[in-house]
Amino acid sequence: MMRAGMQKQTEHLELLKNIKTFESLREDILSKIADAVDQVSYADGECIVRQGAR
Structure with missing residues (x-):
């Protein structure tokens, strides 16, 4: 269980490193975000954001 959680955190960290918005952040900060x-x-075609939704 712990290993799966660490793997997901590592995957999230690698994804964040490839997002231009986060490129200037230190790795320790990215790790906290991850x-x-x-x-x-979400399913194909599923609405995830609707204009005016709160």
């Missing part, structure tokens, strides 16, 4: 994110999957 720890905080949750991965969510």
Whole structure:
């Protein structure tokens, strides 16, 4: 279980390193962000944001 969590954190960290918005952040900061994110999957065509939604 712990190993799977570390693998996900590593995957998230590598993804964040490739996002231009985050390129100037230190790795320790990126690691904290990677720890905080949750991965969510959506079906093709599923609405995930609607204009005016709150």
